Every structure is written in C-alpha cells, then in structure tokens.
Amino acid sequence: MEKVLTQHIGLPNLWTMDTYRSLGGYQTLEKALRDYKPDELVTIVRDAGLRGRGGAGFPTGVKWGFLPKDNRQRYLVCNGDESEPGTFKDRLLIENDPHQILEGLIISCYAVQVRLAFIYLRGEFFLGAQRLQAAIDEAYAAGYLGPNILGTDVSVEVLVHRGAGAYICGEETGLIESLEGKRAYPRIKPPFPANIGAFGMPTVVNNIETLANVRHIVERGAAWYNSIGPERNRGMRMWCVSGKVKHPGVYELPLGMPLRDIIFKHAGGLHEGRTLKAVIPGGASARILTADEAMAVDSDFDALQRAGSMGGSGGMMVLDDTVCxxxxxxxxxxxxxxxxxxxxxxxxxxxxxxxxxxxxxxxxxxxxxxxxxxxxxxxxxxxxxxxxxxxxxxxxxxxxxxxxxxxxxxxxxxxxxxxxxxxxx
Ligand SMILES: Cc1cc2nc3c(=O)[nH]c(=O)nc-3n(C[C@H](O)[C@H](O)[C@H](O)COP(=O)(O)O)c2cc1C
Ligand code: SF4
CATH class of the missing domain: 1.20.1440.230 (NADH-ubiquinone oxidoreductase 51kDa subunit, iron-sulphur binding domain)
Known part of the structure; x- marks a missing residue:
C-alpha cells in the first residue's frame, strides 16, 4: 500500500519550501481556494470519513459542522502536544514535513472560515518548533499565509504556542486554558469548544495528523480516501510501534490491517526466542490486550473498541514475556x-x-x-x-x-x- 502522509519522509530538506513545492506542495491549497466554497470542503472531509487522529477518533467533518452559524470570531487550534506515552507520529511530521501540516491547516481554516489558527506544540519539540516556525515564515513570504492568500479575499494567520511539557495540555480544554495563558485546568463540557472555546469563541481543535490528512483528501477526493480501510474507519493511520519489537518506529498503514501484521510484518516481530505477552494498542490510556486478543484484532477504531481497548493516539506498545x-x-x-x-x-x-x-x-x-x-x-x-x-x-x-x-x-x-x-x- 502506498504511503500518503509519510511518502516523502527521509528526503533531504523536505522541511523547506523549495523541496515541498518541488513535490507538488501547495497546489492543493490553490485548488481548494480556486475550485471550492468553504462548505463544499467541509462536505468533502465529512464524506471522506476522516476520523480524528488525536485520541477519540471523532469524525472531523462532523466536528467542523458543529461550529455555530454566526459571525463571531472563531479559531482553529492544531493540537501538536503529542503527550500520550508511546506516541511519536506528530513529531515525525512536524520535524520533517511541516509544510504538509500547514497546507492541510490553511485549507481547513478556509473550510471552517477561520482567520487565526494556533498550533499548540509540545514544549520539548525544540527542533520541531524551529522547523515549523521557519516553514510558517516561508509560507508568509510566499503568500500562502497572511492577508489575501494567493490574491483571494481569504486571510489566515498562524501562531505557534509552545507548551511546557504537561500531559494535560494535550486535552483540548486544558490546551485552550493554557493557550489563554492560564493553568491548564480542563473545563467541564458542555459547553464544547465548538461553541465556547479559545477566548470564549467557537473553536475547532484538531490533531496534527488529522489536519495533514485534509491536504490529501482535497487533492485526491473523498471517494479515494473512502476506499481505504473498513467502513467507518477510513484512511491511513500512523502507528507508533514501540517496546519489544525488532524495529520500533512509525508505520503508516491502512486502517483495519490485522494488528499481528503491524507487529510481525512491519515492525520486524519480537526478538529471538521471545513470545508475545501483551499489547497496549493506542497509547498509555488504552486498555491492555492479551497476546491472544492482540493476534485476533484488526487495527481500526471500531475493531479495537469491540475488543475492549482503543486505537487512541496510535501508540502501540508491545510487551514480550520478559516484561513484568x-x-x-x-x-x-x-x-x-x-x-x-x-x-x-x-x-x-x-x-x-x-x-x-x-x-x-x-x-x-x-x-x-x-x-x-x-x-x-x-x-x-x-x-x-x-x-x-x-x-x-x-x-x-x-x-x-x-x-x-x-x-x-x-x-x-x-x-x-x-x-x-x-x-x-
Ligand atoms: C489527557 C488527554 C491528553 C490528550 N493529549 C492529546 C495530544 O497530545 N494530542 C492530541 O492531538 N490530542 C490529545 N488529546 C485529545 C484531545 O482532547 C482532542 O480530542 C484532539 O486533539 C482532537 O483532535 P482530533 O479530532 O483531530 O483527534 C488528549 C486527550 C486527553 C483526555
Ligand atoms: S481535570 Fe480532573 S480528571 Fe482531568 S486531570 Fe485534572 S484532576 Fe484529573
């Protein structure tokens, strides 16, 4: 299966505007502004079946549709806190392919008619913060950000806000509090951020990987995305495989692949002589699966939920028989x-x-x-x-x-x- 989000990872200087544009970068933004009205883009993302990659797997287009139809200032917050133990996929994108995130983010801002977006970045991502800010500066200079993007009446500003390494800043309302300069105490919901979010205004919070997907959905169409993975579980997923496997790393694979294939075919399997004991499939918060359960389950949101766990943030931790x-x-x-x-x-x-x-x-x-x-x-x-x-x-x-x-x-x-x-x- 061809890779999508990680297809160019490893190319030299991928994080620069020149390299990104030489690979067709920002053409989808041009297409989005030229060919679609904002509502049409929301429909495309909804029809594609994209579900959030931050943890809960909530359908992105549906979430966007919750924004009230009024003319209050509204914000988009891109969640790059990546604090769930076992999860390191957003970091890969931020450090290596920041323009891909930005292109998805700018298209998303246009779709939900947001003029100011924040990227909340985990404090420890020093290299990521540098690369992302450099990419934002390049995007402003090239006219992809700022007022009247590419000569249209669409304007989008982006600010990076760096956290200080607290897990709770990844939870969307804790994040919003932190963004507002306060201690990251999560808020009672309702009201949901879509109605009262950052600075009291309607706010969409989406994960880095989620927004990166938007670029590809708009480029290749909802039907293409909707053809990958089982029903209700569409698209590629960046699994972060760690623990007792021969080749830990990020594996971008279609949703629904048998979990055993992720571990044994892609991550190289276990070390010699070891047997599988358990798998924590979706970050520290996911319920642990026994070896038998893990070997029988598919890696999509619904199958993992039926098995009593969750895909969560995609942090798959593998435990062998040496683990207590x-x-x-x-x-x-x-x-x-x-x-x-x-x-x-x-x-x-x-x-x-x-x-x-x-x-x-x-x-x-x-x-x-x-x-x-x-x-x-x-x-x-x-x-x-x-x-x-x-x-x-x-x-x-x-x-x-x-x-x-x-x-x-x-x-x-x-x-x-x-x-x-x-x-x-
Ligand atoms: C304790 C806690 C930590 C979280 N940490 C993150 C995180 O680091 N990154 C993230 O994208 N979502 C995190 N989430 C989920 C967010 O609250 C939110 O659902 C998500 O950013 C929405 O984006 P999505 O719809 O694109 O998945 C966390 C949730 C909880 C409860
Ligand atoms: S809001 Fe409550 S549940 Fe959430 S981290 Fe704070 S103390 Fe824990």
Whole structure:
C-alpha cells in the first residue's frame, strides 16, 4: 500500500519550501481556494470519513459542522502536544514535513472560515518548533499565509504556542486554558469548544495528523480516501510501534490491517526466542490486550473498541514475556499521578493512591486485598472526573488486573516478579 502522509519522509530538506513545492506542495491549497466554497470542503472531509487522529477518533467533518452559524470570531487550534506515552507520529511530521501540516491547516481554516489558527506544540519539540516556525515564515513570504492568500479575499494567520511539557495540555480544554495563558485546568463540557472555546469563541481543535490528512483528501477526493480501510474507519493511520519489537518506529498503514501484521510484518516481530505477552494498542490510556486478543484484532477504531481497548493516539506498545505486568502497570500509574492536574479529588487522590499500592505490590510489600482495592478504587474514579484523564488512569490498572490477575497474585504471594521477567525499576 502506498504511503500518503509519510511518502516523502527521509528526503533531504523536505522541511523547506523549495523541496515541498518541488513535490507538488501547495497546489492543493490553490485548488481548494480556486475550485471550492468553504462548505463544499467541509462536505468533502465529512464524506471522506476522516476520523480524528488525536485520541477519540471523532469524525472531523462532523466536528467542523458543529461550529455555530454566526459571525463571531472563531479559531482553529492544531493540537501538536503529542503527550500520550508511546506516541511519536506528530513529531515525525512536524520535524520533517511541516509544510504538509500547514497546507492541510490553511485549507481547513478556509473550510471552517477561520482567520487565526494556533498550533499548540509540545514544549520539548525544540527542533520541531524551529522547523515549523521557519516553514510558517516561508509560507508568509510566499503568500500562502497572511492577508489575501494567493490574491483571494481569504486571510489566515498562524501562531505557534509552545507548551511546557504537561500531559494535560494535550486535552483540548486544558490546551485552550493554557493557550489563554492560564493553568491548564480542563473545563467541564458542555459547553464544547465548538461553541465556547479559545477566548470564549467557537473553536475547532484538531490533531496534527488529522489536519495533514485534509491536504490529501482535497487533492485526491473523498471517494479515494473512502476506499481505504473498513467502513467507518477510513484512511491511513500512523502507528507508533514501540517496546519489544525488532524495529520500533512509525508505520503508516491502512486502517483495519490485522494488528499481528503491524507487529510481525512491519515492525520486524519480537526478538529471538521471545513470545508475545501483551499489547497496549493506542497509547498509555488504552486498555491492555492479551497476546491472544492482540493476534485476533484488526487495527481500526471500531475493531479495537469491540475488543475492549482503543486505537487512541496510535501508540502501540508491545510487551514480550520478559516484561513484568505489575511493573509496567506501576510505571503507567505513576505517570498519571504525576500528570493529574489536581482539579478533581478522585483523580488527584486516586491516581497517587493507586500508584502507591502498585508500588508496594511490585516491591514485595503487597497486602491481602490490595488487588481488589485497586479495582474498587477504579470504580470510584471512573466517570467521576472533569476530564478523561481520570478514566485513562483507571483503564491500564483495571485491564491489567482483569487480564493478568495471576501475576499480581504471584507478587503478593512470592513477593517478587515472575521468574524470567526483568525489573527495570
Ligand atoms: C489527557 C488527554 C491528553 C490528550 N493529549 C492529546 C495530544 O497530545 N494530542 C492530541 O492531538 N490530542 C490529545 N488529546 C485529545 C484531545 O482532547 C482532542 O480530542 C484532539 O486533539 C482532537 O483532535 P482530533 O479530532 O483531530 O483527534 C488528549 C486527550 C486527553 C483526555
Ligand atoms: S480528571 Fe484529573 S486531570 Fe482531568 S481535570 Fe480532573 S484532576 Fe485534572
């Protein structure tokens, strides 16, 4: 299958305007401005079946359609925070092909009639910030950004806003608060950003990979995009495969490919002599799959959801038989405790408490009842918080216990990890 978003990655100086234009860059922007009205572009993106690549997989065209039909100032925010553990695809695009993102973003701004867009960038992306800003400067100089783009009455301005490395700034309303210069406390929804978003105005928040797709959908048409992948799960997906595989990396593949093929055909399979233990398919927040579950599931949004997990941010973490499940669950629990913004008690207190219990189980101090206590705590966090981080903190723990309970019990009983699993803590 031909690659789309990553087709040019690896070419020298791809991030410069000259190289991007030599590959046909910005011709789709010209076509969009020349041949389509904004509403027609929204329809194309909706008909293409593009679903958001940031985590929730919400249909992009439908989200755009939620913007109110009034004449308030509106914004587009491109989410480049990429903070979900195991996810590194947006970074690849930002550092290597920033003009592709910009072209998709400018077309999207025209489609939803936005004159000012923000790109919220993860603070640690130093090279990405440089390359992206340089690309924006080039796009202004070439007349693809700024007032009267290519002689039309369309104007788009873009500002890069760099975060400071907090996971919660990836959550769209936390991001908006941060963009406004405040602490990134997620907001209660409703109201949704489409109605009251950045600076109190209607706002669309879309992921980097999502917006990059828009360029190709407009170039090649909704029918082309709609022909890739299973129904309701269209297009290519950039899977970030990490963990115990021979060739970790970003693999752009059609949605719906068997997950086993991603691991064994594309990422080179496991190291010699190892067997698959589990897969976390969609970033740290996704429920863990056993090896059998992972080998039987397809890699699309709906199939992964039916299997009890999710495609999430595309961060696929592969665990082999040397991995201690208790330890890996502890690592994730500590992450959520560190990154909880502290706004709601169940998340602020619960994430720390879960991490503490897991720590004592892992280190041989577990108490009888700890496993059920963890499950019980999860029920008191899940669904009782302002933003989904609370749920996301529960899923790894709850799913690891439900699927690998014997390993947790072994730790309680024997006070150490299963033989053959190695401790990295
Ligand atoms: C705790 C948390 C962290 C998130 N981090 C990111 C992120 O780093 N990047 C991202 O695009 N979306 C992230 N999201 C999802 C965003 O809230 C939002 O749904 C997404 O940016 C919308 O873009 P899309 O429709 O193109 O997927 C996060 C959500 C949560 C709850
Ligand atoms: S769930 Fe956690 S991260 Fe989200 S608002 Fe509440 S305390 Fe903050």
């Amino acid at each position: 499940i208790v330890q890996s669950t502890l690592i994730l629990a500590e992450f959520y405790h560190d990154e909880s913004c502290g706004q709601c008690s169940p998340c602020r207190e619960g994430t720390g408490w879960m991490a503490k219990i897991l720590h004592r189980i892992e280190h041989g101090d577990g108490r009888p009842g700890d496993i059920d206590l963890l499950l019980h705590m999860g029920t008191n966090i899940f669904g009782r918080t302002i933003c989904p981080l609370g749920d996301a903190a529960v899923w790894p723990v709850e799913s690891a216990i439900n699927k690998f309970r014997a390993e947790f019990e072994y730790h309680l009983r024997e006070k150490h990890c299963l033989p053959g699993t190695t401790s990295i803590l």
